Each structure stands twice: as structure tokens, then as C-alpha cells.
Amino acid sequence: xxxxxxxxxxxxxxxxxxxxxxxxxxxxxxxxxxxxxxxxxxxxxxxxxxxxxxxxxxxxxxxxxxxxxxxxxxxxxxxxxxxxxxxxxxxxxxxxxxxxxxxxxxxxxxxxxxxxxxxxxxxxxxxxxxxxxxxxxxxxxxxxxxxxxxxxxxxxxxxxxxxxxxxxxxxxxxxxxxxxxxxxxxxxxxxxxxxxxxxxxxxxxxxxxxxxxxxxxxxxxxxxxxxxxxxxxxxxxxxxxxxxxxxxxxxxxxxxxxxxxxxxxxxxxxxxxxxxxxxxxxxxxxxxxxxxxxxxxxxxxxxxxxxxxxxxxxxxxxxxxxxxxxxxxxxxxxxxxxxxxxxxxxxxxxxxxxxxxxxxxxxxxxxxxxxxxxxxxxxxxxxxxxxx
Amino acid sequence: xxxxxxxxxxxxxxxxxxxxxxxxxxxxxxxxxxxxxxxxxxxxxxxxxxxxxxxxxxxxxxxxxxxxxxxxxxxxxxxxxxxxxxxxxxxxxxxxxxxxxxxxxxxxxxxxxxxxxxxxxxxxxxxxxxxxxxxxxxxxxxxxxxxxxxxxxxxxxxxxxxxxxxxxxxxxxxxx
Numbered sequence: 206x207x208x209x210x211x212x213x214x215x216x217x218x219x220x221x222x223x224x225x226x227x228x229x230x231x232x233x234x235x236x237x238x239x240x241x242x243x244x245x246x247x248x249x250x251x252x253x254x255x256x257x258x259x260x261x262x263x264x265x266x267x268x269x270x271x272x273x274x275x276x277x278x279x280x281x282x283x284x285x286x287x288x289x290x291x292x293x294x295x296x297x298x299x300x301x302x303x304x305x306x307x308x309x310x311x312x313x314x315x316x317x318x319x320x321x322x323x324x325x326x327x328x329x330x331x332x333x334x335x336x337x338x339x340x341x342x343x344x345x346x347x348x349x350x351x352x353x354x355x356x357x358x359x360x361x362x363x364x365x366x367x368x369x370x371x372x373x374x375x376x377x378x379x380x381x382x383x384x385x386x387x388x389x390x391x392x393x394x395x396x397x398x399x400x401x402x403x404x405x406x407x408x409x410x411x412x413x414x415x416x417x418x419x420x421x422x423x424x425x426x427x428x429x430x431x432x433x434x435x436x437x438x439x440x441x442x443x444x445x446x447x448x449x450x451x452x453x454x455x456x457x458x459x460x461x462x463x464x465x466x467x468x469x470x471x472x473x474x475x476x477x478x479x480x481x482x483x484x485x486x487x488x489x490x491x492x493x494x495x496x497x498x499x500x501x502x503x504x505x506x507x508x509x510x511x512x513x514x515x516x517x518x519x520x521x522x523x524x525x526x527x528x529x530x531x532x533x534x535x536x537x538x539x540x541x542x543x544x545x546x547x548x549x550x551x552x553x554x555x556x557x558x559x560x561x562x563x564x565x566x567x568x569x570x571x572x573x574x575x576x577x578x579x580x581x582x583x584x585x586x587x588x589x590x591x592x593x
Numbered sequence: 594x595x596x597x598x599x600x601x602x603x604x605x606x607x608x609x610x611x612x613x614x615x616x617x618x619x620x621x622x623x624x625x626x627x628x629x630x631x632x633x634x635x636x637x638x639x640x641x642x643x644x645x646x647x648x649x650x651x652x653x654x655x656x657x658x659x660x661x662x663x664x665x666x667x668x669x670x671x672x673x674x675x676x677x678x679x680x681x682x683x684x685x686x687x688x689x690x691x692x693x694x695x696x697x698x699x700x701x702x703x704x705x706x707x708x709x710x711x712x713x714x715x716x717x718x719x720x721x722x723x724x725x726x727x728x729x730x731x732x733x734x735x736x737x738x739x740x741x742x743x744x745x746x747x748x749x750x751x752x753x754x755x756x757x758x759x760x761x762x763x764x765x766x767x768x769x
Contacts, residue, residue, distance in 0.1 A: 226614040266620050332692040336626040337635070337658040338716045339746045341703045343692040350686030351705060355769050358684070358729050404687035404724075448664040452654035452712035453767055 208307040210591050212429035212436035213551040215245030215422030221385035221536035224323035225416040230270055231277035234319045237418035237541075238278055241315065245422040246433045249279035252422075253311040258288040258298025258318040259540030260575075263330035265321055278317060290444070292345075292488065292575030294318060295543025296582030299421055299571075300442045303584070306423050307439075313428050319418035320538035327414055327539060343403065345490060346411055348577065350403035352456040353493040357405065359457060362496065362511035364405070368396040369514055370492035371410045371534055377521055378531025380560035385415045385536040410492040410534075417538030419545045426590075437551035440568070440591050441472030442584040449577035456578055462501040465581040469570070470503070473585040474592075479504045482585075483566040484526050484553045485519075486546040488573045490533045495519065499527075502572065502583075521561070529553070529561040543573025547584055554588045631661030634673065636744035642737050644676040646711055654712040658746075678735040680708040680715070680752070681760040683769040687724050702727050706752050707765050714768065720751035730759035 217240025219225070225233055234257070242248065255278050262268050271287040278285070288298040295318035302316035320327075328344035342348050356362070372393045378384035391409070399409035429436040445465035447454070454460075466478075475481045487502070489495045496510030504525060505513050513519055519527035528534070530549040533542050550571035552558040558566075567588045574581050602608060628636060631647060635658045638645040647659035647670040654663065655674055663670050685704035691697075702724050705714030719727050720736070731754055738750035 266618075326693055329693040332695050334695075336628065337632055337660075337746070339718065339749070340695055341688075341697060341701070341716055341718060343688045343690065343695060343697075343703070347686065347688050347692070347703060350688075351684040351703065354686060354729070355684040400689070401687070402690050404689065406686070450713055451664040452652070452656065453665070454713075456769070 209309055209425045211303045211306045211439040212424055212426070212432070213421055213439070213586065214424055214429060214432035214434070214436045215241035215247065215420070216548045216552055216557070217241030217244060217420045218383050218545060218548060219417045220383050221415040221417035221538055223385065223413065223415065225321065226323070230265065230267065230319065230321050231274055233321055233416065234274055234317050234418045234420070235277045237319070237420040238315060238317055241420035241422050244434065247313070247422060251313055252279060252283065252315045254284040254305060254314050255280040256286055256288060256298055256302040256305070256314060256316040258294040258544070260291060260294055260320055261330055263325065263333070264327045264539060265324040267324070278315065284311070290575055290580040290582065292490070292539055293543050293573040293580040293582045294575060295419065295541050295545065296547055296571065296573030296584070297444050297543070297580070299544050299547045300444055300582055300584060302421070302423050303439050303442055306425055309425070313422065313424040315420060315422055316544070317418060317420040318541040318544035320540040321416045322414045322538060323416050346403040346406055349491055350406045352578070353491060354405050356457045356493060356497050360508040360511060365397065366496060366511045366514050367406070367410045367492040368393060370489065370495040371396050373520055374489070374492070374528050374532045374534040377529050377561060378535035381530045381535070382559070383536070384531040385413050385417070386531070406491050406493070412490040412533045412537035413535070415536050415538040417536060417541050419541045419548050421544065421548055421551070434557065435555045435588065437554045437586040437588070438590050440585045440587045441469040443468035443472070444580070444582045447579050449579050457497055458501045458507070459578050459581070461579065462498070462574065462581045463503070465583055466502045469583045469585050473587070475585065478502065478570070479525060482525065482568050482570055484529060484550065484563045484569040486528055486530060486532070486549040486569065486571050488533055488543060488546055489528060490537060492534060495527055498572065502570070521563070526563050529558065529563055543575070543582060546573055547571035550584070551586050554586050629661055631659040631670070635659055639744055639746065639748040640742045642742070642748070644678065644708065646674045646676050648672045648674050655710055656713055657708060657711045657715060674710065676708045676710050679755060680706040680711070680733060681765050682719065682727065682729060682731040682733055683707050683714050683765045684729055685719065685727055700724065704752070705769070706733055707768050712768050717749065718751040719753070721753035728759070730762060730765070732757040732760060
């Protein structure tokens with residue numbers, strides 16, 4: 206039996222904030238799930254399986270939270286499974302769910318990703334000593350800052366490029382009611398003079414720590430035909446992994462990321478991503494990762510990504526808008542962040558992105574990465590049902 | 594969105610009660626690590642101020658700390674290689690904020706040091722120089738901490754500049 210095309214018929218997210226003290230983790234994930242079901246005009250009974258994802262348990266200090274979330278997500282009597290691939294988990298969770306539908310294992314799948322970072326300390330969780338290394342890694346920023354410096358050195362990009370990305374994403378976030386940061390008074394000068402946390406990364410070039418959840422309802426052709434609002438069709442999806450450390454690893458442009466993108470474009474029949482895609486939601490937790498991923502994902506030649514940023518190509522009104530939602534730089538419930546990228550790409554091609562809608566978007570990429578730039582997950586969604 | 598206070602207001606017996614929104618539950622974890630034979634050799638050599646690496650018999654890349662297997666070729670790396678205490682800074686950052694539980698005084702310079710003869714960088718702190726002078730390509734040497742010599746990388750306090758001319762970028766370009 207052949208694969209069936211997969212449609213996104215429901216998208217739900219919470220308003221991402223620093224601390225959701227009014228709800229438990231169960232309440233948080235249910236809120237996103239209820240919104241996704243409402244978008245799809247479906248009820249719990251219509252769901253055949255639940256796929257949940259989150260980043261390391263240390264981020265809340267709750268071991269295996271999926272065990273107690275089954276009832277909150279309507280999974281009693283149904284298959285429920287959890288995915289984990291560090292920061293890329295939101296993306297890989299959606300892909301596992303999509304594959305279950307494509308393979309006709311389940312008809313309609315609810316997939317949910319979350320993080321409630323206010324309940325523990327993610328930076329601590331990311332800084333645990335490793336016995337065979339000097340304990341020097343101060344959170345994700347400390348890990349990625351040297352690789353940002355390597356990118357700057359390799360390409361000769363001006364120091365200001367990171368601030369341009371940060372300012373763009375924070376301004377885009379003002380158009381997204383679900384974004385955590387709504388910094389109305391931010392100026393480019395303030396970004397550039399914000400404190401240096403992990404030199405060369407400044408405070409305003411860094412993602413926040415958020416509480417939030419995202420949910421998607423995925424279904425096949427029959428489900429899409431019944432959906433009250435336009436679906437987003439999955440044209441391609443892929444995951445790739447590589448070791449955290451190996452001789453010759455390119456931290457600036459990892460091979461796994463390049464291979465993952467190439468696989469997705471091949472599935473979707475995309476040969477010139479820069480021209481054939483209308484919007485990109487990429488995982489940019491530190492602003493310099495936008496030019497780095499522009500190169501890794503094939504939107505720019507090696508060493509040229511920063512030039513697209515400087516030329517305004519990735520602005521909301523540029524010809525390759527990147528992170529119209531405000532991106533990870535404006536909302537980062539880590540485990541959910543990848544799924545939010547996938548969800549925002551789907552909203553764009555459904556024409557339902559509201560104030561941050563890119564006019565006429567028909568094809569969009571959702572991208573996530575995690576671990577030591579070693580796990581990648583991406584999907585390419587379109588307004589049209591794929592041919593194959 | 595219904596707030597906790599609004600929920601409580603709907604229950605007469607609880608009218609005016611302070612909602613419970615946070616309960617702090619301390620959790621503690623100690624990790625007993627089994628390093629395996631490759632890392633055991635590496636860790637055992639550290640108190641003798643020796644840096645033991647391993648070479649992959651197939652791709653000939655030298656790994657430090659060794660993990661007993663080549664992550665690229667997927668085969669065992671039985672050949673031991675003793676490395677010198679000198680190397681090159683391939684990239685770095687200056688950490689200005691303290692991470693909870695991390696016992697390092699800020700600011701500090703966190704660098705990847707490619708030891709001479711190795712093909713992966715060692716995570717290290719750079720010291721005895723103004724941070725503004727630290728640069729990619731800089732030549733450095735290990736400074737051992739005689740008070741903390743033991744089976745741990747804490748045996749190396751930090752790396753300091755040797756004063757040699759910077760390394761040829763071609764010598765480390767592929768191993769950054």
C-alpha cells in the first residue's frame with residue numbers, strides 16, 4: 206500500500222510567556238490541544254493516537270511527564286508515545302505523527318509539544334558537568350557562541366548582522382499575539398548596546414525562556430476533505446542526526462542539516478529553494494544562526510548568508526521572509542519551539558497567519574535543530590495537495 | 594483564560610483564599626559514571642600530567658578525550674597516542690554570566706584547543722592573558738593544577754599563550 210498524503214488541519218498554541226503560574230503542565234498542553242481540535246472542528250473521539258514531545262526532563266524536573274499527561278490529552282485507550290531529540294524535538298514529534306498518518310497506521314493523530322521552563326532552570330539543565338570534559342559550558346549560549354565566532358571569522362561578516370536579525374524577529378513578534386516577547390520600545394541601537402552575555406552573543410540576540418505548548422492535528426485525504434478550513438499539505442519531511450563531536454564536524458554548517466534539507470527538497474520537488482519557497486520558519490535561538498542556517502539550508506552560497514540578512518531579503522517584505530512569527534528569538538518553550546516552526550509554516554500556507562501572514566504564501570519550510578547542532582528535523586508544507 | 598483566583602472565587606468555601614500557584618520540591622541527583630576502558634586510561638594518565646589520545650585505524654584521526662571508538666568509522670580505536678601539552682585555539686567565547694551549579698568565576702574564556710596531533714578540540718579555559726588578546730589561531734599550552742591532580746580534566750587549570758606566532762589557518766581549518 207502506498208503512502209497517503211498528510212494534511213495539517215488543526216493548529217493550536219498557547220500564548221507563550223515567562224511563567225504560566227495559572228496552569229499545571231497538564232493544563233498547558235491541554236490548552237494547545239483544545240485549540241488545535243477547535244481549528245480542525247474535531248473532538249477527542251476523532252483522534253486515533255497521540256504523539257507528544259518535549260526537551261530533557263531536567264528542564265522541569267518532572268521525570269517522564271507523558272505518563273501523567275495521557276488523560277489530559279485524551280489518550281486513554283489509545284496509543285500514546287513520546288519523542289525526544291533535544292531542541293529539535295518539536296519538529297521530530299510532528300514528523301513521527303505525520304509518518305503514522307502517511308503509513309496509514311492511524312487516520313488522525315494529535316501531536317503536542319511543550320516546555321514549562323519556569324518550573325526548573327533550563328540553563329542549569331544544559332550546563333550539567335560531563336565527566337570527560339572541563340565543566341565550562343554555560344547553557345546553550347555558551348555552547349553556541351564559539352561557533353558563531355567561527356562563522357564570523359570564516360565569512361568576514363560585519364559584527365552588526367546579528368543585531369539586524371534580532372531586531373527584525375522582535376518586530377515581527379509584535380504582529381503575533383502568541384509570541385512571548387512584545388518589545389514595543391526596542392530599537393536597533395538597544396539591541397546593539399545590550400549586555401554581552403557570551404561574547405560575541407548579546408542579551409538581545411538571545412532567545413527568552415518561555416512556558417508554552419503547541420499542538421497539531423494531522424490527517425489523511427478523507428480527513429482533509431472534511432476539514433472546515435484549508436489544510437496545509439506535507440510535501441516533504443526528514444530528520445538527520447550526527448555525533449556531537451567528531452573529527453571534521455562542521456559546527457557552523459553541519460552535514461546532517463545539509464543532508465536533511467536536501468532530502469526534504471527532493472521529496473517536494475524543490476530545486477531552487479530561494480525562489481520556490483515563500484516563507485521560512487527556522488530555528489534561530491541566537492540571532493547569528495539565521496545567516497548560518499540560510500547557508501546550511503541552501504538559501505545562500507557558503508559565506509553569503511549574512512549578505513541576504515543585510516540586504517533585507519529575510520524581512521517580512523523581503524523575497525524570502527524568515528520567521529514572520531518572531532521565531533525562537535521571541536518565544537522559546539524549548540520542547541515546543543520546533544513544533545511552533547512547523548505550525549507557523551503550516552499557518553502561512555493555509556493563509557491563517559493573521560497579521561504576520563505573508564501574502565500569497567503557497568510553500569513554506571519549518572526547521573528545527575537540537576543538541577550540539579546534531580539533530581535536524583524539517584518539513585516543507587504547501588497549499589496544494591502533493592501530486593504523488 | 595481563567596485565572597486561579599477567578600476559579601477560587603467560584604467556590605464559596607475558598608472565597609478570599611490565596612491561590613497556590615507554586616510549590617517548590619527540591620530534587621537531587623548524583624551521577625555515578627562508568628567511563629569504560631578507553632576513558633579510564635585517559636583519566637588515569639591525567640594525574641601523571643599525560644594526555645592519552647586514540648587514533649582510528651581506518652581514518653587515522655586522533656581523538657582526545659578518547660571514547661574507545663571512532664564516531665565516524667564506527668570501529669574500535671585501540672591505538673594509544675600520547676599528545677604534547679601544546680595546541681591552537683580554534684574558536685572561543687567569553688562567558689560573562691554564571692550558570693547555576695557551574696564552579697567557574699566569570700568572566701572566563703571558554704575555548705576549543707586543538708592539541709598538536711589531535712583532530713578534535715579540547716574544551717578549555719584560556720588564562721594568563723587579557724581576553725581581548727585571545728584569538729583564533731593563537732598558540733597555547735596546558736597549565737596543570739598541582740593541587741587538583743586526579744583522574745579528571747580539572748587536573749588542567751587552564752591554557753596560556755606560548756608566545757609563538759599564530760598557527761597557519763590551514764593547520765586547523767578542518768578541525769574547528
